[in-house]
Amino acid sequence: MTMHPFQPQPAVTLAEVWRLLVEHPGDPDLLNSLGVLLDREGKREAALLQYRRALAVAPDHAVAWSNLALVLAMRGRHARAIACAHVAVALAPDNPTTCLNLTAALYRSGDFASDLTVLDRLVRLQPDNPSLTWGRAQVRLHQGDYARGFVDYEGRYWLREYHYRIHRGPRWDGGPLDGRFVMVTLEQGFGDTLLMARYLPMLKARGARRVIVELRDELRRLFAPMDGVDAFIAENAAPTPIYHVHSSIMSLPLHFGTTIDSVPPPVRLSVPDEARAKAARLLGPEDGRLKVGIVWSGSAAFTDNAIRATSLERFLRFAGIPGVRLYSLQKGPPEEELRALPPGTPITALGPELDDFADTAAVVEQLDLVVMTDSSVAHLAGSLGVPVWVLLQHVPYWVYGMSGATTPWYPSMRLYRQGPEEEWEPVFDAVERDLRALAARRAAALSEPCCNP
Incomplete structure (x- = not known):
């Protein structure tokens, strides 16, 4: 699950924050920004120090409390992280990011029951916030609630971090394919492709006439040939082959109605x-x-x-x-x-x-x-x-x-x-x-x- 720390304005650099602090020493907003920038560079202990300096000056600084919670969670100090996240929410209950950061701290600790309670409430209050739906997907999938988890997983398309190509035309909804051409698109890493490849040979049983699959070159010799797949094409190939419906490979568990008791066996690979x-x-x-x-x-x-x-x-x-x-x-x-x-x-x-x-x-x-x-x-x-x-x-x-x-x-x-x-x-x-x-x-x-x- 992605952590969502508050970020300073994109134009602010580390050097600029240091210069401003010379002019305005002890400014809690600048100290908080300095903490975020240090955290970006992996200097988490230094970031912790700056957040604490900000809170020493302004104990009611919700942003600094929330950022402090995230860094503590990343350091494995979960009880303290959750306590800080609760303080941030108490100070700024209407701020969506403080609430989201609380769910991130709960998730990092493995307290899925509490995390799910918070996420359910937040989703009701902010049904159009994809980060909340995505966070709830992670919790539900961890708990083995695949039926609802994979539905929530579809919320990833609206995350600002989602950078994969969205293809034109109708997405497959899991219904009968009735002789149509299906295009399966890639996202995420090599491991995810190997994980989800088990579903590719199953498309023909749903009535697909032709199955076309995007594939990265590093997997080509291992996947081709593969039962049930008519053609592999390069990722983001242009022009795109003709197809009637498309689906991300990561959406196939949803479309096949996967539960924890019905996970298909791994795909059969062809080792040359x-x-x-x-x-x-x-x-x-x-x-x-x-x-x-x-x-x-x-x-x-x-x-x-x-x-x-x-x-x-x-x-x-x-x-x-x-x-x-x-x-x-x-x-x-x-x-x-x-x-x-x-x-x-x-x-x-x-x-x-x-x-x-x-x-x-x-x-x-x-x-x-x-x-x-x-x-x-x-x-x-x-x-x-x-x-x-x-x-x-x-x-x-x-x-x-x-x-x-x-x-x-x-x-x-x-x-x-x-x-x-x-x-x-x-x-x-x-x-x-x-x-x-x-x-x-x-x-x-x-x-x-x-x-x-």
């Missing part, structure tokens, strides 16, 4: 033979050890990646487990952490060799296990049916819910969760314990003598 041959060369011959892939970060462009990701250093403990061999599947800037390791660290870096998701899929399907924080590779491994242990932040993506070690979306997935304290150490302790046990069982099985009948 040449990718499998390449993967076999990269992984080398079998030596009896567990082949374990690791990923510690998703895309840094994702707003909450700093919360869901961790560091390579935390995974190094697994390299010391007897009978385990680690392979890094990490891509992007976090790969730099591998280059900083001492020579001889027993991790094979495969990221530079993986050109697309077909290459990654070919490696993943030949591994015994993938251990990772949440990112697109988790959806890939889950779609392939490969065992994958996903290490989750306290309030994860809605697909994972808030409790339990499993998700109906991926039967091969096992979930390890942070507690409310948002500490990674207990999560890694649990994973290390289970990985040691798995490696020991593998070693015991290999040591048993073969018996001829």
Whole structure:
């Protein structure tokens, strides 16, 4: 769920705020603006200081209380964050953003019952505010209320943050397609495309004559061919092929009436033979050890990646487990952490060799296990049916819910969760314990003598 802090005027820069503070020291509005700008740069402790300075001067400054709540929530100090958010609402009960920030603080804490109560009231008062409907969608989906959650999820189209292309013509409403051409459009990340691809082969059963799907190049070799899809086209292709109705891929669960008890199985992916041959060369011959892939970060462009990701250093403990061999599947800037390791660290870096998701899929399907924080590779491994242990932040993506070690979306997935304290150490302790046990069982099985009948 997106946090919604108050923002200073777009023309105000950090340098300008500092200059104005020289002329007007102790101005609470300037101190609040300084806090927002520092928070934008990731300097949250510095932002906290400025909000507190503003409140020392003006204890009734609702904006500063609300912004203070958001930064505290992002720092995992949930009880204090919620208390500050309540103060902001008490000072400015008619301000929609203070109310929205209260729901954000409740959401970050995982108090969905209280959050839903507040959101229901706000939606009644402001039925045309898409941020409220979107926030309620996140809560309902986390709670497994897919029937109402996916209805609210449609509110994303009216968010100011929604930057995906809106196609012309009628949207499919989930009814019979009766021989029509359907265009399925993309939004959000690679993991979301892998997650929702399970619905693509189902469109023909609804009567679609032709199914056209937008697809990013990185997934093309893995998706084509796919049962039930007639053509894949580039995202935002122009001119657009002929179609009668269109649907975002993220709206398909709603149109197919998905409930938590009727989640379809993952899509069947096509791993090319040449990718499998390449993967076999990269992984080398079998030596009896567990082949374990690791990923510690998703895309840094994702707003909450700093919360869901961790560091390579935390995974190094697994390299010391007897009978385990680690392979890094990490891509992007976090790969730099591998280059900083001492020579001889027993991790094979495969990221530079993986050109697309077909290459990654070919490696993943030949591994015994993938251990990772949440990112697109988790959806890939889950779609392939490969065992994958996903290490989750306290309030994860809605697909994972808030409790339990499993998700109906991926039967091969096992979930390890942070507690409310948002500490990674207990999560890694649990994973290390289970990985040691798995490696020991593998070693015991290999040591048993073969018996001829």
